[in-house]
Amino acid sequence: MSRRVNLIGIFTITLSFCVLLFFATKNSNYYDDYMRKENISPRYKYRNYYSADSQQQQVTQNSSVTIQDVLNYQRKQIAEEMQYYEYPNGRFGVDAKNLQDLTMETNGMPMRSVIISTWRSGSTFLGDVLNTLPGNYYHYEPLLTYDIVQIRGPPHDKNAIKSLKKLLRCNYTGADMHEYLEFGASHNYLFSHNSRLWNQCQLFPNFCYQPKFLEPFCKLFPLQSMKVVRLRLKIAARLLEDTSLNVRIVLLIRDPRGFLQSRKHRVWCPGNVDCDNPNIVCKDLISDYKAAEKLAKKYPMTFKALRYEDLSLSPYDMTQEVLQFYGLAFDDRVSEFLDTHTKQNVGGVSSTFRDSKQAPFHWTKELPWNEVSYIQDSCKEAMRLWGYKEAANASELMNNFNPLLPFPDFLV
Ligand SMILES: *[C@@H]1O[C@H](CO)[C@@H](O)[C@H](O)[C@H]1NC(C)=O
Numbered sequence: 001m002s003r004r005v006n007l008i009g010i011f012t013i014t015l016s017f018c019v020l021l022f023f024a025t026k027n028s029n030y031y032d033d034y035m036r037k038e039n040i041s042p043r044y045k046y047r048n049y050y051s052a053d054s055q056q057q058q059v060t061q062n063s064s065v066t067i068q069d070v071l072n073y074q075r076k077q078i079a080e081e082m083q084y085y086e087y088p089n090g091r092f093g094v095d096a097k098n099l100q101d102l103t104m105e106t107n108g109m110p111m112r113s114v115i116i117s118t119w120r121s122g123s124t125f126l127g128d129v130l131n132t133l134p135g136n137y138y139h140y141e142p143l144l145t146y147d148i149v150q151i152r153g154p155p156h157d158k159n160a161i162k163s164l165k166k167l168l169r170c171n172y173t174g175a176d177m178h179e180y181l182e183f184g185a186s187h188n189y190l191f192s193h194n195s196r197l198w199n200q201c202q203l204f205p206n207f208c209y210q211p212k213f214l215e216p217f218c219k220l221f222p223l224q225s226m227k228v229v230r231l232r233l234k235i236a237a238r239l240l241e242d243t244s245l246n247v248r249i250v251l252l253i254r255d256p257r258g259f260l261q262s263r264k265h266r267v268w269c270p271g272n273v274d275c276d277n278p279n280i281v282c283k284d285l286i287s288d289y290k291a292a293e294k295l296a297k298k299y300p301m302t303f304k305a306l307r308y309e310d311l312s313l314s315p316y317d318m319t320q321e322v323l324q325f326y327g328l329a330f331d332d333r334v335s336e337f338l339d340t341h342t343k344q345n346v347g348g349v350s351s352t353f354r355d356s357k358q359a360p361f362h363w364t365k366e367l368p369w370n371e372v373s374y375i376q377d378s379c380k381e382a383m384r385l386w387g388y389k390e391a392a393n394a395s396e397l398m399n400n401f402n403p404l405l406p407f408p409d410f411l412v
């Protein structure tokens with residue numbers, strides 16, 4: 001029970017964090033901060049960002065601010081954010097002892113964390129948790145330009161992997177990246193989840209989609225995270241094969257009844273077979289399982305799988321586990337994030353609150369029995385492999401149905 005309460009807390013905090021960032025970017029007095037070189041903690045700055053600012057227009061249009069100015073400013077911000085960061089220093093198989101060991105601009109090796117998932121499976125949530133870590137640069141769904149398709153092999157696999165590798169190395173040059181950036185220029189959501197970049201894009205839109213800005217900017221960041229929902233694991237595995245990339249991958253799985261129910265309410269999904277056809281999406285789940293079996297043996301240190309439902313039920317434990325796997329310290333900011341939401345839970349528990357804490361299990365009440373039954377028939381194998389229990393009838397489903405069986409042993 002309290003674990004579910006925790007889940008809602010995380011969601012609430014994530015949401016407020018986004019709102020905060022939104023206001024931060026809207027109202028921040030970037031130029032003043034920059035020029036005064038105030039030595040105040042980043043957390044205080046976030047609060048400060050709330051204050052209305054009449055100079056923002058001038059700041060945005062001050063043509064004497066150069067790319068180099070923005071880089072210098074951001075470099076300082078990162079150093080400040082990372083001031084109390086606990087560097088791995090040998091733990092979790094990572095040697096890095098300081099910021100320079102982790103930034104590409106100093107020829108360091110960043111911590112690269114990738115989430116492989118599919119639509120409506122909790123990856124935005126997990127991605128946002130990772131992005132609360134200091135010094136994180138978030139490559140949010142770089143394959144958006146491919147539209148609503150799953151990449152399982154040719155014709156797109158090679159180009160997709162190539163683009164992901166380039167982004168992980170902060171390379172924004174070439175025809176593929178040109179297309180990617182063009183898409184971004186007309187679809188804010190490509191960059192807006194990357195909060196630290198987006199802050200600067202809001203202030204300096206003329207720099208935002210230029211490789212000559214993005215490349216050095218990206219290389220300032222010690223933590224590089226990425227989430228991808230359009231690439232199946234057997235293809236994504238190629239990122240692990242390239243050991244010079246030093247990537248760690250988490251595969252995030254969800255009950256197909258849950259994600260299919262959720263997808264029904266998205267305008268972009270219905271009618272796209274890769275998204276709404278139970279047979280096809282459950283073949284993907286089976287293929288992911290087979291790939292996971294191999295990767296768990298071959299790359300025990302750099303591959304991990306987990307279920308959205310387990311993450312939602314034990315957000316503290318699972319977040320800790322995920323961060324540890326990625327080699328990332330359970331930083332102040334994450335625990336503050338989680339602590340705050342616990343306190344809020346103790347405070348007021350409104351009825352909406354009570355409703356939404358059931359988020360991953362909403363489908364048990366919302367999805368008509370004939371659809372549940374159809375999905376179960378199409379997904380028998382996928383559900384058996386990933387440990388999701390079939391409901392026998394509509395009344396079982398209505399009566400606090402617990403869909404979770406044990407998670408596959410070899411992946412624990
Ligand atoms: C524009 O930026 C320069 C420094 O880069 C500064 O000297 C100047 O005062 C700024 N102008 C305005 C209107 O803020």
Ligand SMILES: *[C@@H]1O[C@H](CO)[C@@H](O)[C@H](O)[C@H]1NC(C)=O
Pocket residue numbers: 166171172173174
């Ligand atoms: C970036 O990618 C382009 C095209 O894919 C390649 O030609 C170039 O060498 C790469 N840049 C760096 C610095 O690796």
Ligand SMILES: *[C@@H]1O[C@H](CO)[C@@H](O)[C@H](O)[C@H]1NC(C)=O
Pocket residue numbers: 392393395396
């Ligand atoms: C529904 O399934 C449950 C669990 O298998 C069973 O105990 C119950 O009798 C069934 N109810 C009906 C109405 O068939």
